[in-house]
Amino acid sequence: MDLDIYEAGLELRNKILRIPLGKSLYDENLSIEKENDFYGLFLENVLSATLGIFEESPIIAHLTSFAVEEKVQQMGVGSALLNFVENDLVKMGFKEIEVSARQTALGFYQKNGF
Numbered sequence: 001m002d003l004d005i006y007e008a009g010l011e012l013r014n015k016i017l018r019i020p021l022g023k024s025l026y027d028e029n030l031s032i033e034k035e036n037d038f039y040g041l042f043l044e045n046v047l048s049a050t051l052g053i054f055e056e057s058p059i060i061a062h063l064t065s066f067a068v069e070e071k072v073q074q075m076g077v078g079s080a081l082l083n084f085v086e087n088d089l090v091k092m093g094f095k096e097i098e099v100s101a102r103q104t105a106l107g108f109y110q111k112n113g114f
Contacts, residue, residue: 009038009050009065010099016067036064038083039088041081046074053089056098061089063099 003055010011014025017103049072052065068078076110089097 004048005040006038008047009040009067011048012047012069013065013067017065017068033065038065039081039085041077041084043072043077049077051085052080053085055094059093059095061092061094061097063097066099066101066105078108079112 010025010030011111018025028051030066035055036052038050038052039049040051046069050065051063051067053063063082066078066082068081086097097114099109099114
């Protein structure tokens, strides 16, 4: 994994997922992510969306750490990344995809078939 891209993902996740809650991602134990895979969507060479997955079982993937830059929200960027990841997970043999999300993301996931 390219460390610069991972760091960009951390910055985006912190900005979108932690700072609004008065928290910092950098205060957390990130070693739990060492087995996670991360996907990113780049617009004009800038990481604009990121999504992590981990294997819950050999047939169940769990989505985590999904963040989309505010200026491109509501433009289909998150849905495009989610669709790509879903297709990739199916190709890898996963039969089920689970997600834990904030209440504010419920509509997004429902719109995308969850």
